[in-house]
């Protein structure tokens with residue numbers, strides 16, 4: 051038992067409305083669960099399949115996968131693991147590239163923990179920077195399902211910023227400290243006002259700023275190391291504005307000009323600060339599969355507007371016009387992109403379509419604190435463009451690569467890659483991606499990460515590929531320094547026997 055947090059001895063009020071539209075998830079081996087050596091209540095489905103992540107770079111065989119539906123199920127699973135000395139990790143949609151969801155013992159799929167409580171309005175509540183609305187969700191809720199739920203609420207609500215994809219789950223995005231593209235926001239973990247987590251003793255612990263600021267800070271971005279997250283309460287806002295989304299395809303050197311990186315950096319800085327959100331996507335070839343260097347870069351800019359989203363015929367006409375605009379990008383992953391301007395509801399603007407619906411990608415990514423004149427971003431990105439071009443043109447099988455850049459504010463969360471004591475500090479979030487199966491990409495990713503760390507004091511995005519980087523764990527231990535001890539102080543109360551620690555974090559988190 052902890053004295054720094056609230057423990058609920060029995061079921062806390064579960065979020066009420068289920069969003070579940072899931073098809074049955076039981077595998078053919080499910081029935082075998084009841085024949086296992088451990089007693090599992092019949093209500094908890096258990097499967098024995100191997101697990102592969104979305105990107106296809108990780109496959110492993112957990113001893114068993116639990117499919118809980120209730121808080122009681124989570125508590126039972128934690129207690130079973132404790133009794134039998136098993137390790138546990140969770141999986142949401144399996145969209146991380148690092149081995150964070152890997153557990154050789156128990157894996158907990160959160161897909162059916164998908165209930166949402168009606169949003170609450172409390173203008174006096176713990177919602178600094180918001181307008182007093184919060185929503186409490188179970189952590190298997192999909193990003194796109196919560197978007198829809200909030201949009202249909204009266205009054206309509208939204209999150210101010212979010213990850214680009216809608217098909218991942220809140221447990222995954224909060225655990226890993228993920229982020230959107232808004233320079234006015236920090237990470238998803240910074241939108242949390244309360245979290246409840248089932249610890250290694252099978253007890254539900256509530257974390258909030260009011261109860262214990264230090265434990266709350268640890269919980270908001272906890273790498274899955276405090277237990278099975280049951281619910282998260284998130285700040286949301288009234289959907290009073292829309293986004294004016296402007297897509298353009300300027301020359302690369304009009305933004306990333308290495309002949310005068312300081313002047314170029316200041317220009318970029320002013321671009322970034324004028325918008326709500328900005329994202330750059332760059333692919334190395336003018337035409338997909340032909341090695342002519344691409345002199346242009348994709349730029350997406352989002353600005354808040356009170357203008358309304360066009361409806362009916364006007365909307366159809368605009369859509370048609372936009373689809374006919376140049377350039378027709380022949381990179382299969384970005385073929386949905388067209389130059390132009392559109393007014394969109396906030397979730398539609400954030401989760402724009404990309405991908406071909408078939409291909410998956412690999413990704414390594416970092417957070418780097420930007421210099422006051424953004425010079426280091428100009429240098430880091432330009433260098434990446436060059437190195438990636440050399441890699442991509444060296445073999446036809448390497449041609450499906452892309453680079454991506456966004457900017458967000460710092461976070462005060464102790465395990466955040468964008469941790470900084472200055473709340474106004476800006477971080478560049480840089481990604482290097484390639485189609486899954488690209489030969490040599492793992493080596494390129496590791497070498498690029500090593501360079502980012504060495505040159506720019508960058509921190510790996512926890513969910514991306516970083517573990518193969520030489521010397522990365524000693525570097526992380528040095529950089530996170532005393533914050534690891536702070537985190538462990540909270541963690542050791544909840545998980546004294548390291549039940550939730552897998553190989554990904556074992557060395558990093560060592561006392």
Ligand SMILES: Cc1cc2nc3c(=O)[nH]c(=O)nc-3n(C[C@H](O)[C@H](O)[C@H](O)COP(=O)(O)OP(=O)(O)OC[C@H]3O[C@@H](n4cnc5c(N)ncnc54)[C@H](O)[C@@H]3O)c2cc1C
Pocket residue numbers: 104139140141142143144145146147150151160189190212213214215217218219220221222223225226227228229230273274277278279280513
């Ligand atoms: C196409 C694509 C686009 C992406 N876009 C972005 C983006 O815009 N911004 C960004 O920052 N990231 C992005 N990511 C990364 C993605 O947001 C993270 O990998 C996220 O963690 C995925 O969520 P998930 O549901 O797949 O979680 P998983 O990958 O299944 O799990 C991630 C971690 O969360 C833990 N976990 C999940 N639920 C719980 C729980 N209830 N209790 C305890 N631990 C839990 C797991 O154990 C694991 O450690 C993207 C990934 C892809 C594939």
